[in-house]
Amino acid sequence: xxxxxxxxxxxxxxxxxxxxxxxxxxxxxxxxxxxxxxxxxxxxxxxxxxxxxxxxxxxxxxxxxxxxxxxxxxxxxxxxxxxxxxxxxxxxxxxxxxxxxxxxxxxxxxxxxxxxxxxxxxxxxxxxxxxxxxxxxxxxxxxxxxxxxxxxxxxxxxxxxxxxxxxxxxxxxxxxxxxxxxxxxxxxxxxxxxxxxxxxxxxxxxxxxxxxxxxxxxxxxxxxxxxxxxxxxxxxxxxxxxxxxxxxxxxxxxxxxxxxxxxxxxxxxxxxxxxxxxxxxxxxxxxxxxxxxxxxxxxxxxxxxxxxxxxxxxxxxxxxxxxxxxxxxxxxxxxxxxxxxxxxxxxxxxxxxxxxxxxxxxxxxxxxxxxxxxxxxxxxxxxxxxxxxxxxxxxxxxxxxxxxxxxxxxxxxxxxxxxxxxxxxxxxxxxxxxxxxxxxxxxxxxxxxxxxxxxxxxxxxxxxxxxxxxxxxxxxxxxxxxxxxxxxxxxxxxxxxxxxxxxxxxxxxxxxxxxxxxxx
Amino acid sequence: xxxxxxxxxxxxxxxxxxxxxxxxxxxxxxxxxxxxxxxxxxxxxxxxxxxxxxxxxxxxxxxxxxxxxxxxxxxxxxxxxxxxxxxxxxxxxxxxxxxxxxxxxxxxxxxxxxxxxxxxxxxxxxxxxxxxxxxxxxxxxxxxxxxxxxxxxxxxxxxxxxxxxxxxxxxxxxxxxxxxxxxxxxxxxxxxxxxxxxxxxxxxxxxxxxxxxxxxxxxxxxxxxxxxxxxxxxxxxxxxxxxxxxxxxxxxxxxxxxxxxxxxxxxxxxxxxxxxxxxxxxxxxxxxxxxxxxxxxxxxxxxxxxxxxxxxxxxxxxxxxxxxxxxxxxxxxxxxxxxxxxxxxxxxxxxxxxxxxxxxxxxxxxxxxxxxxxxxxxxx
Ligand code: HEM
Ligand SMILES: [Cu+2]
Ligand SMILES: [Cu+2]
Numbered sequence: 099x100x101x102x103x104x105x106x107x108x109x110x111x112x113x114x115x116x117x118x119x120x121x122x123x124x125x126x127x128x129x130x131x132x133x134x135x136x137x138x139x140x141x142x143x144x145x146x147x148x149x150x151x152x153x154x155x156x157x158x159x160x161x162x163x164x165x166x167x168x169x170x171x172x173x174x175x176x177x178x179x180x181x182x183x184x185x186x187x188x189x190x191x192x193x194x195x196x197x198x199x200x201x202x203x204x205x206x207x208x209x210x211x212x213x214x215x216x217x218x219x220x221x222x223x224x225x226x227x228x229x230x231x232x233x234x235x236x237x238x239x240x241x242x243x244x245x246x247x248x249x250x251x252x253x254x255x256x257x258x259x260x261x262x263x264x265x266x267x268x269x270x271x272x273x274x275x276x277x278x279x280x281x282x283x284x285x286x287x288x289x290x291x292x293x294x295x296x297x298x299x300x301x302x303x304x305x306x307x308x309x310x311x312x313x314x315x316x317x318x319x320x321x322x323x324x325x326x327x328x329x330x331x332x333x334x335x336x337x338x339x340x341x342x343x344x345x346x347x348x349x350x351x352x353x354x355x356x357x358x359x360x361x362x363x364x365x366x367x368x369x370x371x372x373x374x375x376x377x378x379x380x381x382x383x384x385x386x387x388x389x390x391x392x393x394x395x396x397x398x399x400x401x402x403x404x405x406x407x408x409x410x411x412x413x414x415x416x417x418x419x420x421x422x423x424x425x426x427x428x429x430x431x432x433x434x435x436x437x438x439x440x441x442x443x444x445x446x447x448x449x450x451x452x453x454x455x456x457x458x459x460x461x462x463x464x465x466x467x468x469x470x471x472x473x474x475x476x477x478x479x480x481x482x483x484x485x486x487x488x489x490x491x492x493x494x495x496x497x498x499x500x501x502x503x504x505x506x507x508x509x510x511x512x513x514x515x516x517x518x519x520x521x522x523x524x525x526x527x528x529x530x531x532x533x534x535x536x537x538x539x540x541x542x543x544x545x546x547x548x549x550x551x552x553x554x555x556x557x558x559x560x561x562x563x564x565x566x567x568x569x570x571x572x573x574x575x576x577x578x579x580x581x582x583x584x585x586x587x588x589x590x591x592x593x594x595x596x597x598x599x600x601x602x603x604x605x606x607x608x609x610x611x612x613x614x615x616x617x618x
Numbered sequence: 619x620x621x622x623x624x625x626x627x628x629x630x631x632x633x634x635x636x637x638x639x640x641x642x643x644x645x646x647x648x649x650x651x652x653x654x655x656x657x658x659x660x661x662x663x664x665x666x667x668x669x670x671x672x673x674x675x676x677x678x679x680x681x682x683x684x685x686x687x688x689x690x691x692x693x694x695x696x697x698x699x700x701x702x703x704x705x706x707x708x709x710x711x712x713x714x715x716x717x718x719x720x721x722x723x724x725x726x727x728x729x730x731x732x733x734x735x736x737x738x739x740x741x742x743x744x745x746x747x748x749x750x751x752x753x754x755x756x757x758x759x760x761x762x763x764x765x766x767x768x769x770x771x772x773x774x775x776x777x778x779x780x781x782x783x784x785x786x787x788x789x790x791x792x793x794x795x796x797x798x799x800x801x802x803x804x805x806x807x808x809x810x811x812x813x814x815x816x817x818x819x820x821x822x823x824x825x826x827x828x829x830x831x832x833x834x835x836x837x838x839x840x841x842x843x844x845x846x847x848x849x850x851x852x853x854x855x856x857x858x859x860x861x862x863x864x865x866x867x868x869x870x871x872x873x874x875x876x877x878x879x880x881x882x883x884x885x886x887x888x889x890x891x892x893x894x895x896x897x898x899x900x901x902x903x904x905x906x907x908x909x910x911x912x913x914x915x916x917x918x919x920x921x922x923x924x925x926x927x928x929x930x931x932x933x934x935x936x937x938x939x940x941x942x943x944x945x946x947x948x949x950x951x952x953x954x955x956x957x958x959x960x961x962x963x964x965x966x967x968x969x970x971x972x973x974x975x976x977x978x979x980x981x982x983x984x985x986x987x988x989x990x991x992x993x994x995x996x997x998x
Contacts, residue, residue, distance in 0.1 A: 151790060152782040159858045232855045238832065239815040239857060243752075327833020333816060334831060367693075368701040376711045398818060398853075399829045400836035403737040407730060414722045418715060425714045428686045435701035436694045446690070453682065457675035464725065466660075466732040467668045469827045470653050473818060473853040534651040539822040541853045544861030546780065548792045548849075550650050594701075 105608055114209075117201035118608060119186045120504075122208050126183025127497075129211060131573065133175035136219065138566050140168040145528075145559040147545055151552050161545035162230035163222060169233025173351070174258045175215050177489050181354040182207075182265045184496055185293050187504065189269060191599040191606065192287045194278025194615045199271035207264035214257040221247035232543060234344065237325035237336040241317045248318065252311045259304040266297035266304075273297075278598070280617030284378070287597050288371060291378050292357030295385045299346045299353075302389075307343040310336065334399050341392035349388045351485060352452075353381060355492035356423060359445050361597070362499050363427050366442035367434030368594035373426040380419035380426075387416045397468045406465045413463035420456050424449065439592070440514030444495035447522050448488060455483030458533070473543075476536030482529045494521070494572065501576065502591040506605025507583030513575045520568040528561030654823050657844040657869070661825030663732050671725055678721075739837050742807030744800065750810075750817030750830035750852065752957075753859035757798050760809070764879050766886040770962050771796050773862045777916060780862075792849040795912070797866035801875035802845050810836040815857060821850030821865055829854055842869040892966045893989045899977070902986055906974025909967045914975075917955060922979030926955055931979035940976075940985060944995045947972050960996060965989040 106112045106121065116122050143164045147155050156164070186204065190197055198204050221228035226245030229235065240248060273294045277286070286294075313336075316322040323329020325336045364371045371377065393401060393409040401409075427449055436442070458480040462468050471477060494517075502508050531554035536542075540551045547555065590600045598617075602610045655665040693699055745760040751770075758768035774793045778784040787793070800806045810819055812830035820827040821840075828838040842848075850865040870878065897905075911920065917927035930936050935943050947968060948960035959968065969987040976983040 151786060153780055154782065158861060162855070162858065162860075230857070236816055236855070239855065243815050243857060327831075333833070368695070369703065370705040372705050373707075373711055374705070398827050399831065400834070403733065406733060406737075410729065410733070411726060414726060417722065418718050421718045422711070422715055424682060428682060428689070429710075430705075431686060431689045432693065433689070433699075433702045433704075434693050435699050436690065437696070438694075446686075449686070450683065453679065457679060460675065461668070461671050464667060464671055464729045466664050466729060466736055467671065469736065470664060470668070470822060470825065472827060473820075537653040538650045539654070539820075539850065541820065541851050541861075543855045544851070546791060546861050549786060549788070549790050554650075 115205065116208075117197075117205055119190050119198045119201070119204065120606065120608065122198075122201075122204050123183045123186030123188075124504075125208055126179050126186060129208070130176050130178075130180035130183060133171050133179070133215060134569070135573075136215075137168050137171035137176055138569065140164045140171070141562065142566050144168060145562040148547070148555050149559040150556065151547055151549055153546055156545070158545045159227060159230055162232075162543070163228045165543055166229045166232055166235075167218070167222070170218065170229070171215065172485075173233060173347070174255075175211070175218075177351050177485065177493070178262060179211060180493050181293075181296075181351075181489075182262075182269075184354070184358070184493070184500075185265075185269055188500065188599060189272055189290055189293060190276070191602065191610055192290050192597055193273065193276060193281055194598050194611045194617065195272060195276035196609065196611050196614075198268050199276055200268045203264050204268055207261045207268065210257050210261040214254050214261070217250055217257075218254040221250050224250070234340060235314075236340070237314060237317070237333050241314050241325055244318070249315070252315050255311045256308055259308050262300050263304050266300040269293055269297040270301070278611070278614040278617050284375070285617060287357075288360035288374070288377060289354070289357035292353040292360070292381055295381050296350050296353045299350050299385055299388070303343040303346045303350075306339060307347075310339040310343065313339075334396070337396050337399060338393065341395045342389075344395065345392040346385075346388045348481075348484070349384060351489045353385070355448070355489045356381065358492045358496045358499075359427065359448055362441050362445040362495055363430050363449075365499070365592050365595040366439065366445070367431050367436050369430060369434035370596075371426070372429040372432075373422075376422055377426055380422045383419045384416060387412060387419070391416060394463055394465075394468070397465045398472050410463060410465040414460065417456065417460045417463070424453050424456070435594075437593075439498075440509070440511060440518055441495045441499035441592075443515060443518040443522075444491050444498065447518065448491040448495065451483050451487030451491065451522075451525070455480055455488055458483065471536065473541055474536035475532045475540045475542055478542050479529050479532035479536060482532070486529070487525055491521075497572075497576065499592070500599075501579060502586055503599060503604055503606055505580050505583070506585060506587065507579050508586050508591075509575050509579040509583060513571065517568060517571045517575065520571070521565060524561045524564035524568060526561070528558050528565050531555075531557050531561075656823035656825050657842045657846065657848070658823075658825050658840055659843070660732070660735055660840075661823065663728075663735070664825050667725075667728055667732055670728070674721060674725065678718075736838075739807055739839055741805060742839055743804045744806045745809060746798070746800070746806060747809045747811070748798075748819055748830065750812035750814075750819065750856065750863075752814050752857050753852075753863040755798075755817075755819070755852075755863065755865060756813075759879065759882075763876075763883075765883065766890075767879060767882040769796050769882075771798065771866070773864055775862075789849065791862065792851070792864045792866070794864055794866045797847070797868045799868045799870060799875060799878050800840075800842070801872045802842055802869050804872065804875075805839060805841045807837065807839045810838060816854050817852045817856045817863070818854035819850070819865060820853040821848050821867055823848040824850075824867065827853055842867075845869050845871055889964050889966060893964075893993070896988050896990075897969070897986070899973070899986050902970045902973040903977060905967065906970035906972075907978070909963065909971040910974050910978075913959065913963065914971065922975070922981075930975050931981060933975075933981070936975045937981050937983060940972075940987065940991075941995070943972055943976065944987070944992065947975075948992065948995060965992040965996075968992045 147161055224247040228247055229251045231240040231244060273290055313324040317324050323331040325331050325333050360371055391409055391413045394413040397406060462471055462480060498514055535551045535554045540547055587604055589604055598615060653665055653668050655662045747758040747760055749756040755771045771794045774795045775791050779786045779790060810828045810830045812832045814832060817830040818827055819830055824840040824842060826838050826840050828836050846869055848867045852860055852863045917925055918930050919925045922930035935946055950956045950958035966989045969989045969992045972987045976985060
């Protein structure tokens with residue numbers, strides 16, 4: 099490629115050899131959307147089997163494969179890459195940089211993903227079936243007792259982890275080195291801040307996950323006994339390692355979502371974000387605390403009581419900075435001049451439902467009470483409120499918010515609002531009743547259940563089907579906007595939107611900020 | 619405007635109030651919407667803790683959402699308001715960092731005392747060893763009066779109910795062939811472990827959930843203050859039939875318990891005696907049919923015609939050398955649904971069921987297996 103290129107390459111090579119942050123961002127977003135559909139269809143299988151008591155559609159082993167792959171694909175294939183895609187698109191444009199700092203590595207970290215998830219999905223067709231040990235893959239169910247396909251699963255986790263690490267190194271390098279003159283750290287948009295912190299979390303914990311799966315690999319193929327008591331190892335060791343990764347991981351998922359909401363709520367309140375500094379500090383303290391709370395997922399493994407107390411107090415503490423964030427968002431809305439376009443609706447949906455998920459998180463942090471909640475549907479409800487209504491609603495809001503900038507066309511507002519209302523209602527129909535059945539004693543990860551749980555499960559399945567179907571409306575709205583939406587040319591698509599990304603032309607040209615802007 | 623705001627808050631309040639009413643109504647008996655307070659003091663304390671924190675969340679939620687909805691209603695552009703520009707207030711920020719912190723301390727105190735209570739294993743009057751197997755539980759009584767009493771507890775719900783060819787019974791999936799029996803008003807210590815993968819022993823009404831980890835022994839305890847039947851399930855994903863390994867605990871009066879453990883012990887002593895005995899073909903066939911119907915028919919068919927497992931009628935193993943047949947019965951076929959029954963059936967029952975398989979369903983082998991043969995095979 100010469101020094102003089104103005105537009106994208108033609109045909110397939112534009113995508114295969116892409117180094118442009120916008121192209122790579124677009125690929126990430128479409129990839130994660132396709133994973134969202136795949137993981138979502140597995141969820142539909144799960145909810146269809148749970149529609150009524152009794153086994154109707156699948157056998158229990160296949161059911162376990164569905165729950166496992168659903169979780170893995172949603173976490174590693176849908177939510178994480180979607181936010182990396184968003185980071186690719188937005189971070190350079192928000193900090194006034196021409197591109198990401200490491201564009202070739204950027205290409206590589208994306209292109210690892212499709213083969214990885216193809217491999218992971220293909221385990222379903224292997225002898226003995228795919229992974230069936232839950233997305234938390236506790237040993238020894240995932241080692242001595244796993245199907246042979248577990249080796250491919252381990253390889254897949256390594257590859258996904260590699261992609262994440264490269265993606266985060268790129269983000270760190272970009273944010274630290276490529277900010278426009280005058281863009282000090284404390285002037286960066288919240289989305290950039292949250293991603294910077296998230297990227298550090300990722301670099302810190304993905305290698306830990308890689309360590310865990312490598313130890314599994316050794317146990318399975320090379321005769322070690324890291325996780326087997328018979329050889330002097332300890333199955334609980336696995337859980338410590340997994341959750342040392344796993345708890346920061348849940349913040350890796352939610353922090354960029356916080357960032358998005360911190361952009362959108364001020365824009366539609368036409369008022370600056372309340373308490374910007376405290377938002378930054380709260381995010382940083384959440385990230386630091388997240389390294390100290392992992393064993394709250396393990397209250398029932400038989401830790402010494404001192405350990406239980408430590409992890410209980412630390413976990414309760416995390417609610418404080420989380421609360422600060424919620425209060426700040428609400429106060430940003432206070433005495434603003436609000437309008438309720440689709441991105442704002444999804445941001446408010448996020449705010450309400452994420453707060454509910456935070457409340458149940460607080461309940462779960464109380465160790466003695468968690469003896470009752472743990473591994474029940476109550477936990478399933480909790481993490482869907484934070485992951486679906488939290489991370490995913492925020493992602494949805496982001497797409498509606500920036501899509502007009504990306505493609506220079508306006509989406510259909512009525513369809514967008516319809517999408518919101520159906521999603522909001524059906525999400526609650528699907529997941530609110532799960533609190534009840536969980537408290538009443540229904541364990542998670544079971545393909546069939548006792549009769550007293552029947553009504554709420556049927557309700558939950560109906561809600562889930564509607565939620566699942568309504569996401570196709572989203573896809574339709576996005577695609578029809580891209581091909582035939584109403585063209586717009588205002589640089590600033592939304593009246594109240596602030597930030598450098600709204601100073602470039604609409605649609606955003608292939609190259610932006612080739613000469614850096616001056617930030618006052 | 620005031621009226622409208624009131625109406626608005628009534629609107630947001632009403633679902634919450636209905637919900638709370640539902641929760642409270644449910645609290646009296648085993649509820650289908652809330653945590654059961656259960657029949658132990660610890661459980662009731664935990665329930666109280668749960669309700670406290672739930673109410674705190676509801677109140678904080680009402681305040682936060684109240685402010686938010688007020689703002690959504692009044693501070694909208696369509697009402698012609700212009701946005702103010704304030705965006706900072708250190709005082710407010712400090713306040714809403716400190717207040718939640720203080721609330722948390724108020725919750726942390728009872729949480730800590732309850733936790734210490736749960737961890738107080740002293741002075742147990744009865745010890746029971748619980749072992750999780752894929753996919754059943756084994757109970758062993760460890761003190762003197764229960765010496766030698768041990769048994770497996772399997773799901774009793776028939777496949778026909780699970781696969782919808784018969785209507786489901788009242789305790790569908792929450793019924794076992796032999797429940798754990800413990801006395802009321804007695805501190806029972808459970809030692810929990812597992813034989814293969816991790817399981818978790820959970821009975822909500824006893825407020826006990828403890829992971830069963832292979833190679834390690836966890837402690838927990840309960841003291842039920844009401845006679846009754848309490849049901850639970852395995853709570854940790856343990857493979858294919860994780861959803862099908864229920865727990866049933868029968869809490870009985872102390873007298874009833876003494877009687878039950880006495881009879882169990884007599885039974886155990888009887889088996890011990892039988893082990894040394896030689897049986898006739900008829901005796902073995904009769905006993906073997908009982909064992910077969912209970913433990914094997916689900917997979918091999920009532921008439922040996924096969925199903926999930928292969929047919930026993932004319933089976934090359936059941937009509938082949940005795941040793942091979944004993945091997946399959948005792949050690950199972952690894953990697954298949956044919957599990958090792960050697961640890962689950964006593965030697966008498968094993969001898970009987972192997973004899974039965976070799977001489978029923980048209981397999982007229984004519985040979986018979988004595989308990990001593992099983993014993994010798996196990997010794998290798
Ligand atoms: C106020 C903040 C939060 C607190 C105090 C909290 C607390 C907890 C606790 C104690 C558990 C363990 C429950 C159990 O297994 O018994 C849990 C589970 C979980 N949480 Fe949170 N949480 C919070 C926010 C979040 C966020 C933001 C996410 C992700 C976006 C999240 C995702 C999850 C997931 C995925 C699980 C289940 C993991 C599993 O066992 O499969 N949580 N949470
Ligand atoms: Cu956690
Ligand atoms: Cu289980």
